[in-house]
Amino acid sequence: MTQTRTGQSFTGTDYQRLARELVDPDVWDFIEGGAEAERTVAANLAAFDRVRLRPRVLAGVSEVDTSVELFGTRYATPLGVAPTAYHRLVDAEGEVATARGAGAAGALFVVGMFASRTLEEIAEASSSELWIQLYWLRRRDVMAALLRRAERCGYGAVMLTVDVPRMGRRWRDMRNGFAIGGDVAAVNIDAGVMASAHERAAGGSALVRHTAQQFDAGVTWDDLAWLRAQTRLPLVLKGILTAEDARLAVRHGADAIVVSNHGGRQLDGAVASLDVLAEVADAAGGRPVLFDGGVRRGVDALAALALGARMVLLGRPPLWGLAAGGADGVAGLLRTTTEELAHAMALAGRPTLGDLDRSVVRMSTIAGGA
Numbered sequence: 001m002t003q004t005r006t007g008q009s010f011t012g013t014d015y016q017r018l019a020r021e022l023v024d025p026d027v028w029d030f031i032e033g034g035a036e037a038e039r040t041v042a043a044n045l046a047a048f049d050r051v052r053l054r055p056r057v058l059a060g061v062s063e064v065d066t067s068v069e070l071f072g073t074r075y076a077t078p079l080g081v082a083p084t085a086y087h088r089l090v091d092a093e094g095e096v097a098t099a100r101g102a103g104a105a106g107a108l109f110v111v112g113m114f115a116s117r118t119l120e121e122i123a124e125a126s127s128s129e130l131w132i133q134l135y136w137l138r139r140r141d142v143m144a145a146l147l148r149r150a151e152r153c154g155y156g157a158v159m160l161t162v163d164v165p166r167m168g169r170r171w172r173d174m175r176n177g178f179a180i181g182g183d184v185a186a187v188n189i190d191a192g193v194m195a196s197a198h199e200r201a202a203g204g205s206a207l208v209r210h211t212a213q214q215f216d217a218g219v220t221w222d223d224l225a226w227l228r229a230q231t232r233l234p235l236v237l238k239g240i241l242t243a244e245d246a247r248l249a250v251r252h253g254a255d256a257i258v259v260s261n262h263g264g265r266q267l268d269g270a271v272a273s274l275d276v277l278a279e280v281a282d283a284a285g286g287r288p289v290l291f292d293g294g295v296r297r298g299v300d301a302l303a304a305l306a307l308g309a310r311m312v313l314l315g316r317p318p319l320w321g322l323a324a325g326g327a328d329g330v331a332g333l334l335r336t337t338t339e340e341l342a343h344a345m346a347l348a349g350r351p352t353l354g355d356l357d358r359s360v361v362r363m364s365t366i367a368g369g370a
């Protein structure tokens with residue numbers, strides 16, 4: 001699924017529109033929604049509206065190369081699939097289809113701790129690199145067991161999400177009394193640990209109750225030593241928004257950092273990811289910096305790569321692709337966005353990702369400003 005009825009390539013917004021028609025309204029709210037007034041959701045998008053590009057000319061752009069290397073693996077595209085929970089909410093094959101789609105596009109897929117297909121099934125279906133994402137649960141034995149399984153089936157890194165000591169107050173989910181329903185489940189985790197995610201109650205989100213019960217809000221930087229000791233895989237911390245925390249992450253053994261505000265789903269009012277990318281990249285001591293939040297077009301990815309990201313992750317867009325067209329939809333979404341990026345690189349006179357630096361971007365103070 002990569003073309004409209006008139007033969008044009010789908011863009012991200014085409015996938016979004018199609019997905020909206022197909023997905024159950026409560027699930028749509030879960031995907032699209034953010035915390036509280038959704039100011040940070042809006043800020044992530046608005047930051048890209050303030051990007052102005054400084055193109056160079058006569059740069060020899062007959063070949064454009066979007067490939068990138070990270071932890072010894074080369075990817076065809078610097079776009080990757082961010083960890084998102086429960087892909088079977090939008091497609092019967094769930095993460096297996098996402099893995100096939102990401103593989104077809106040569107993209108990294110970060111499999112969520114709350115995946116709705118087993119780590120082994122996903123690995124079997126994948127032809128590109130997989131990483132595993134973890135939240136810090138009270139049950140460290142569950143985290144350790146997941147890590148061992150991920151290592152056994154060849155996952156290449158562990159991404160610890162550090163911005164969810166408790167669940168953001170997502171009013172859409174709370175008003176919908178959202179709970180994970182039907183036969184969808186986080187199949188890699190003990191059913192007892194996950195039970196509260198399925199308990200529907202009027203006027204509240206089961207995800208909030210589940211997080212309060214099962215996530216460990218007491219962890220500190222010192223606890224990272226425990227996780228480090230569990231695995232030889234590279235450790236990537238997701239959810240860093242300040243130079244201070246970037247320095248602490250490096251000091252406590254992070255091999256890479258993801259600049260992210262969780263797609264505006266956690267602290268409403270938090271800075272737009274793009275606005276702090278350069279600050280965090282400067283503080284990361286040479287460690288690779290990944291980025292997510294509000295990337296919808298290739299030109300957005302170009303700006304994030306220029307401001308210091310080695311790789312750019314997409315959260316909601318691959319779910320739109322998955323809902324609209326399964327594995328083909330995920331591949332189509334990633335390919336289209338990569339083609340947009342390659343096009344922008346050519347027109348900006350930067351034919352390789354190595355040519356992208358801060359001189360590409362000038363941030364306007366107002367959306368749509370000069």
Ligand SMILES: Cc1cc2nc3c(=O)[nH]c(=O)nc-3n(C[C@H](O)[C@H](O)[C@H](O)COP(=O)(O)O)c2cc1C
Nearest residue numbers: 031082083084085112161262263293294314315316
């Ligand atoms: C439906 C949904 C589920 C998510 N689940 C997770 C998750 O399980 N783990 C995690 O670290 N981040 C999760 N995220 C956050 C994404 O990894 C990512 O940070 C965010 O979506 C990026 O913003 P974008 O959607 O604007 O691209 C989720 C996001 C969405 C939209």
Ligand SMILES: CCCCCCC(=O)C(=O)O
Nearest residue numbers: 085114197207210262265
């Ligand atoms: C019951 C598990 C909670 C899923 C959390 C997924 C997530 O991080 C999100 O942003 O939503």
